[in-house]
Amino acid sequence: MSDSMEQLVREFERFPGIGPRQAKRFVYYLLATSAQARATLSTLVERVGEEVKQCALCQRFQSGGREMCSICADKSRDKTSLLLVEKDQDIIAIEKTHLYKGHYFVLGGVLTLSGKGVIREDFLVRLIKQKVKEGLSEIIMALSATSEGEHTSDYVRTLLAPYRTHVRISVLGRGLATGTELEYTDEQTLSGAILNRKEF
Amino acid sequence: MSDSMEQLVREFERFPGIGPRQAKRFVYYLLATSAQARATLSTLVERVGEEVKQCALCQRFQSGGREMCSICADKSRDKTSLLLVEKDQDIIAIEKTHLYKGHYFVLGGVLTLSGKGVIREDFLVRLIKQKVKEGLSEIIMALSATSEGEHTSDYVRTLLAPYRTHVRISVLGRGLATGTELEYTDEQTLSGAILNRKEF
Amino acid sequence: MSDSMEQLVREFERFPGIGPRQAKRFVYYLLATSAQARATLSTLVERVGEEVKQCALCQRFQSGGREMCSICADKSRDKTSLLLVEKDQDIIAIEKTHLYKGHYFVLGGVLTLSGKGVIREDFLVRLIKQKVKEGLSEIIMALSATSEGEHTSDYVRTLLAPYRTHVRISVLGRGLATGTELEYTDEQTLSGAILNRKEF
């Protein structure tokens, strides 16, 4: 393989979930496609970084050159609650439920048990200070139900301790996920399901 | 294959989760093992049916020739709640949580959407009539979070409608199961997780 | 669980490919089925050991009380070749090709690299001595293309060394299996495929 082929393979290997074999396949796909298609991709990769900026409040990526994203700018949303997620895509998942009407903050990652990972804690603390003044009453931690998600939730809780007098801090409830059979369900999930049982 | 080999293959094919290939393998395993081992298995298969009886109340399988199983006979258990499960093994899963102290009833299966399946509804209705007199106040439906589980729960709810004046009927809560990442979570599960969020 | 339930679970755990959870499920299946069905299974498990005997020549399991199995007794089969397989089911797979018309011998297992496993080597040597007198000219080793299969083939080759002057010893050819894509094919398989290429 040529130098630029090998360099391109290495760039694709950095993509999430992509190993050496698929990275190579991407390069052959690009070689087999038209010069036009490569130019389009090249331009978009460059342009997306210029057009898309992080929202000054929730830190999610958004285009249009505005300071705030559409949710943060929406005055009809409930200012008293803030829901913390790991990544931009999680907001889409929550919005689909049509159950949550408050604001969001994107942590931008999780903290691993081995001490790796970075979250946007300075932005978070600054935002919460401001939102407390504007009447914030609940922070919902909506992280993954994984050991890393729980570890990050624990860390954020410590970070938010000074605000507990004003703000209720909650986490998403545990319970049966769609498709779950009882026999294969772990104790923590089943405990949540029993405690969260509801009128039927 | 001989007649008795073929017949035995057919019997093993009826075992849950066993296809023709594994059924054949079971037969070859039995042929290759000792006459002693085959005699032991043969005796146990016969004996288990004689020694193990269903509990007169919850209908789970139990040995010892007693009328009631150890849970139904345990006077320290809470008589005001009854938890319905699909199968015996589900009781073990619930007991491991150490959260539920009431009684159980084993439905013995689920009803499929296509109208198949049988549950022990006569036993259930009889037991609930009796338990209502003894102060039953809650029936928890702890079926799988699958379409068949939900269909069966719906059916049982209709069956129990006459008792609703005395008894609260509930279902296990939905929410994040251990290991769940938000991005991959369906709306129903996520809705449950938001509604069931708790102080952290 | 009762004693006989627990004992039966342990017996089913010995079945090939069956873990504790499925073994328990088998027991609950038997409890839920009829006494009649349990009696049938119990009888068949006992009877199969009496009715089915190993063929005096190839050692496969067969019923009918005859000394030899139908293949070994079939005078139209080619007496000059003998194909060695690991287990009875492999014979069925080979017969389906309609390509091989000789005789078989079932080794009854493989030898593992860690020195475990038993094969019927006394029966094999005795059979080959007899077959050499009757004109045997080829022994085909049709073992799995796994490290254990190859290790066993190597051992059997040593065992058969004294007969090489009279008998050709061969192994199944390597090559592309149905469904194989070149890119994912290991070197040994691909080497076999190149060497075994054929007129098209």
Add this chain to the structure above:
Amino acid sequence: MSDSMEQLVREFERFPGIGPRQAKRFVYYLLATSAQARATLSTLVERVGEEVKQCALCQRFQSGGREMCSICADKSRDKTSLLLVEKDQDIIAIEKTHLYKGHYFVLGGVLTLSGKGVIREDFLVRLIKQKVKEGLSEIIMALSATSEGEHTSDYVRTLLAPYRTHVRISVLGRGLATGTELEYTDEQTLSGAILNRKEF
């Protein structure tokens, strides 16, 4: 999502094996990385198409601005045989066996049973005409052992019919692939393995 984000998602969805969810993840990865990294990727995507050209003979992708790739230019390679593969990566797999010393031709795809797909048949025919004059004696079709691979081989055979008087056409041999157990092997593979059996 912004226009350029959505367009970029669509471009990544065209990558082999990439669905909408992973395409989105790629875009978020690019947004979260540095402007520098995006510029590098953008440049490489553009440059790879300029630097890498197809070999005038075998049609594989190669850099360096030369007319022929290193294999086609190598005078020590055997000019009497030509091996046809689906894609560039297959050449690497074959070269690793160190068994084949002839030349290659990359078809650039397969023909599907439903009539889709394109192969470089004009280049192939032109190359074969030239190679026949230079002494070509064997064409080896090294396509995948899948229905599409076989369908393409059949088509190419028809295409090459006029050259059969001068050139032997062969296909890769079928047989046991590494890791195969006999019991699970289909008849075609097993037939190949028996026919291709070799001295041991």
